[in-house]
Amino acid sequence: MIRKLTLLATVLGLGLMVACALVSPAASFAPTHPQALDQGRPTCSECHGTDRVKSTDKTFESFNHTPTFVKNHKFQANQDAGTCAACHAQAFCADCHGGSVAMLPSTKLADRPDREMPHRGNYLTLHRIEGRIDPTGCYKCHGRANNDQCTACHK
Amino acid sequence: MRTRPKVLSAKALKRHGGGGFSMKHPIPLVLLGTLFTVAAPAADLNVTTTTIAQQWKQDTPGFDKANFLPATEFLGVDATGLGSQNLSLHLFGWGTRDLQDPSSVEGKGTGNLTYGYLQYNFDQANAAIRAGRFIITQGAGNEQLDGISARTDLRGGFNISAFTGAPVAYKNLSANPQAEIGNQQNMMFGTRLGLRLPRTGEIGVSYLQDGSNTSIEASATTPNYTRKQMGADLHLAPCTWFDVTGRTLWNLAQYVNLGVPSRVAEDDYSLNLKLSETVKVSGQFVERNLASYFAGSTLPNLFNASAAGVFKATGGSLTWTPGGPVQLVVDARRTARENYGDSTRCGADLRFTFSGGLLAGGGFHRVNAFRVVQVDPANQSYSLSHDEARVWAMWTKGAWVASLDAIRFMYADAAVNPDLNFKSSETEVVGGLGCQLSAGLKVSGDLTYETTPIYTKQVMGLLRVEYRFGLTGLGGK
Numbered sequence: 179m180i181r182k183l184t185l186l187a188t189v190l191g192l193g194l195m196v197a198c199a200l201v202s203p204a205a206s207f208a209p210t211h212p213q214a215l216d217q218g219r220p221t222c223s224e225c226h227g228t229d230r231v232k233s234t235d236k237t238f239e240s241f242n243h244t245p246t247f248v249k250n251h252k253f254q255a256n257q258d259a260g261t262c263a264a265c266h267a268q269a270f271c272a273d274c275h276g277g278s279v280a281m282l283p284s285t286k287l288a289d290r291p292d293r294e295m296p297h298r299g300n301y302l303t304l305h306r307i308e309g310r311i312d313p314t315g316c317y318k319c320h321g322r323a324n325n326d327q328c329t330a331c332h333k
Numbered sequence: 334m335r336t337r338p339k340v341l342s343a344k345a346l347k348r349h350g351g352g353g354f355s356m357k358h359p360i361p362l363v364l365l366g367t368l369f370t371v372a373a374p375a376a377d378l379n380v381t382t383t384t385i386a387q388q389w390k391q392d393t394p395g396f397d398k399a400n401f402l403p404a405t406e407f408l409g410v411d412a413t414g415l416g417s418q419n420l421s422l423h424l425f426g427w428g429t430r431d432l433q434d435p436s437s438v439e440g441k442g443t444g445n446l447t448y449g450y451l452q453y454n455f456d457q458a459n460a461a462i463r464a465g466r467f468i469i470t471q472g473a474g475n476e477q478l479d480g481i482s483a484r485t486d487l488r489g490g491f492n493i494s495a496f497t498g499a500p501v502a503y504k505n506l507s508a509n510p511q512a513e514i515g516n517q518q519n520m521m522f523g524t525r526l527g528l529r530l531p532r533t534g535e536i537g538v539s540y541l542q543d544g545s546n547t548s549i550e551a552s553a554t555t556p557n558y559t560r561k562q563m564g565a566d567l568h569l570a571p572c573t574w575f576d577v578t579g580r581t582l583w584n585l586a587q588y589v590n591l592g593v594p595s596r597v598a599e600d601d602y603s604l605n606l607k608l609s610e611t612v613k614v615s616g617q618f619v620e621r622n623l624a625s626y627f628a629g630s631t632l633p634n635l636f637n638a639s640a641a642g643v644f645k646a647t648g649g650s651l652t653w654t655p656g657g658p659v660q661l662v663v664d665a666r667r668t669a670r671e672n673y674g675d676s677t678r679c680g681a682d683l684r685f686t687f688s689g690g691l692l693a694g695g696g697f698h699r700v701n702a703f704r705v706v707q708v709d710p711a712n713q714s715y716s717l718s719h720d721e722a723r724v725w726a727m728w729t730k731g732a733w734v735a736s737l738d739a740i741r742f743m744y745a746d747a748a749v750n751p752d753l754n755f756k757s758s759e760t761e762v763v764g765g766l767g768c769q770l771s772a773g774l775k776v777s778g779d780l781t782y783e784t785t786p787i788y789t790k791q792v793m794g795l796l797r798v799e800y801r802f803g804l805t806g807l808g809g810k
Contacts, residue, residue: 202486204458209454223573235533245652256470289765291725291737300785304742306752311670314621
């Protein structure tokens, strides 16, 4: 028994040493943006020009909040959540991606018509149309969570 | 909030594993109290609360009129410097209670702890560990999880991340008893290995699996939705004018007696080109095989993994920002769904940013949709084509903010489409007025008017009180 424990501790210790040796010695990226940003969608390259984000090696241009970025930001969020977190608390994401939400994002933030919010208008009618055209669009949010409303009718 | 009410008991809620907590269950409340106690000595504490009271009357043909008066409280806490500057607590949740109608969705009172976790950020390698309830968007996963996750940069440009825990929403909501379905989604784990390419971007591979056991044999009556998904993703931005993002997902689960036409669950790629300082174009290609893509669904009677079919979409947009207050986006998208048909959506959006605090915009889109087959000898198909028009404005003057948002849908085939109750349009107008009473306190109200094919008419009022304590600039404006 003692032999087995010794062997296990040795393997774990060696594994930990190897793991630590593999870790990058570079300093971590700043957890928050050092300056407050103006109201509205930020254009990162206005200040950072053609520089690259230190933690990702991508251009700041890639993170400009253009209309295309706002509608299709999943790849940046997937690979570079730390970059998002420099300016956004996770509660900002949870308005739409909360798993279970209290109300439509467009209702909660009805006083912000400038923001891209899903399901504007009374979506109850339109969902019967858009769901037939593209059910995979619904699945992203309602396929695994946030579907108690769905089951009221789709039993 | 506006669908036909559904009553879910606390027992039913628990059975659904919905992640929400009934007010009858004290454990999450005790947990919240504990987390607050932990946050109390924080060096930097940010608290945000939003209280929303709504009232509306619902008039649906064929149903009794219903009154709703729900009050909802959102609470967020971000506390850093818990003993160490690197340790932080993050918490966000909501609770709602209908003050008038006990049959409101999920009962008179309900709520949800969206996330609540402790995080430790290391000083090097962008390494971080988090434990508690969190939302994971990593590799192939986009999940609300009770568990632990970690990530770190490695030497040579590599980085690695991993997570494991119990998915908050995991129960299969099929009409069949859970025991018969037998999927083993009692836990979940995933990992991603990324490689940063110098001055280019990043590529990565990922793996996600639901369940600790191997999948059971599936049959026609007990389909198996267990997910074993592998992904490859990329984001390449070698120069400021070129940016490509994308991913491919494969479903590796072995199904028996369940036709899976393709192991490729998803191809999703976008290309962005900056043609000049004022013109940008983007293109997108998406292909999803429903049987593999819907694996892991908790709502299989709507997202049916046993229903074969392919969805494809190609689209593009052009963004023109000529300087000054105007921005124009022109977009077009063509979709094809194997079992239903094709559709095209095209249109444009304008956005104005005037000096003096006035933002305004508008857009028009036309959808030419396919012919939906229905079992009716007189009308064997109908169209889903429709137009969408929207105008909005938001004006900030000192402490005051006023907003107006109007949207109208015009349907092409109201006479035949059974979902439209013979009504060819619907309209919603929302007007809002708010006042920033102090740096941390804002009060606002909205008034909404709707006419829809489902409700004859709705007028809804909303009162919103937002309070922020501690302002570090995070949170999104």
